[in-house]
Amino acid sequence: MTRIMPIGDSITEGGSTFVTYRVPLAEKLAKAGYQAEFVGSRQSFGLRHEGYGGKNAEFLAATVPANFQKFPAEVVLIHAGHNHFVEEKPVAGILAATESLITALRTIDPKVVVLLAQVIPAGKLPKYAYIPELNVGLAALAKRLKVIGVDQATGFDWHTDTIADHVHPNAQGAEKLALRWFDALQRVVERR
Template identity: 30%
Template sequence: MLMWRRWCAGAFLAMVAVAMGAVSGTGAASAESNGGVRVMPLGDSITEGTQVPGGYRIGLWQRLAAGRYTNDFVGSQFNGPGNLGDHDHEGHPGWRIDQIDANIAGWARTYNPRTVLLHIGTNDVLQNYNVSGAPQRLSTLVDHITSAVPSADVFVATIIPLANSGQENAARTFNATIPGIVQSKVNAGKHVHLVDMHAKLTTADLIDGIHPTATGYDKMAAAWFAALQAVSGSIGQPGGSDPSPSPSPTEGTTAIRGAGSARCLDVTGASQASGTLVQIWDCNGQANQQWTLTSAGELRVYGSKCLDVYQQSTADGAQVQIWDCNGQSNQKWRFASDGSIVATGANKCLDVPNHSTANGVKLQIWSCGGAANQRWTRV
């Protein structure tokens, strides 16, 4: 049971129905392997899909299939509808961080996931279980995952909103610690990535104040998919042509010139300091205009700095800067066939504000529209 505290009667009855197995197909996994990259959805009832059996796994599976990725969801649990092609998962209704942690080593040995999708902490808040200690428990859990499967990519999500204002405040406090936890793992050389799931949903996306509606779960699916696409190898490579993402050019160091301005992508003042904003400037061939697209989807300058969306924002107008390369989704980019450069973590385009052509205009991300101020050429 996700809820251990008293709630409104409707939500409580919904929980009881799930606990009694009212949703058909819930139970131990049947090892529904279809080969491909092993992905473990890991967490509580939001991973299991309470209220909407299969939850975000439905939309994620459909996106993977549409992109012709070959994947194998793994875990000891099994549920969901027929249009979810692989029903295996490791979602446990009512479980807290410590309960997942107590079992993760065994699950990792059994299923050896290549990729882990971790959304956990909601029950720590709902049960008011030593909430101040939840960040350390999460950090320890991530350490145990990376120790058990050191080559795996671990995607750590902030928990989604809660309708109760007091619990939402606790959730936000917990979520605020997660970027630092993830960064500490990255600094230690671990393959850990942040997914800001809380920002993707609102309380309007909740069916009972806790669990998402079908639309809310699909928003989660979209966020997971964007994060996975941004990390090379986490879901393998498409088995055929994919109409949505366009292939990226091969590695190589070039200038990048704006179609609308005829000016180049430029690090302001030729600075090498993290946090320096990126602008357009007359093309001059200097080092602060030389960009390398890596196989990991980074746009590197000076060898060790990456084109970076400020504070991992996904909002229109978020500024673009350089920062130490860290492998996170806000440093992943792809060149689309129309000449746009897409920030894959936000699914928005590198944009010159207001169609300006003036030297020194600072760049941003914006919803893709195909206009000249969002088109670029490698020269």
């Protein structure tokens, strides 16, 4: 059994008006015969996780490592980068927080497999105008830290893949996220 910890904000947690990728991802893993269990200190949609609506990468770096100790996982999925404003010039801080999070997880478990997403684009502008720059940085960070980079941005269209707020995935968007995670996870999750 491979324990997977999804880490992120509301896009990971899900909400009352939008879908989370965790549900279709769990279905894909089970259907393909993988032995996987989602773990974390929180639960929604019947699946555990470390998703925190409205919180940013800095919050995750400060909060998740303690929960990772309590709920260990062989694999973590990180999708974090929203919940800042372009005026903050947040990219350097998000990248530093993401590196701090990964370093902390690896300190707890040096064998943890980290999948780091380039985050989905958002149409809530100018607030999220920094995301393209962030995604360049996240791809470079994945290479530098030798973690598995997962491009969740390419092919995700906020015009058709999000709900009316132009940020959170609709069912089609959640399916796209789940498929990208699934493709990457096939290399690291055990089959029955």
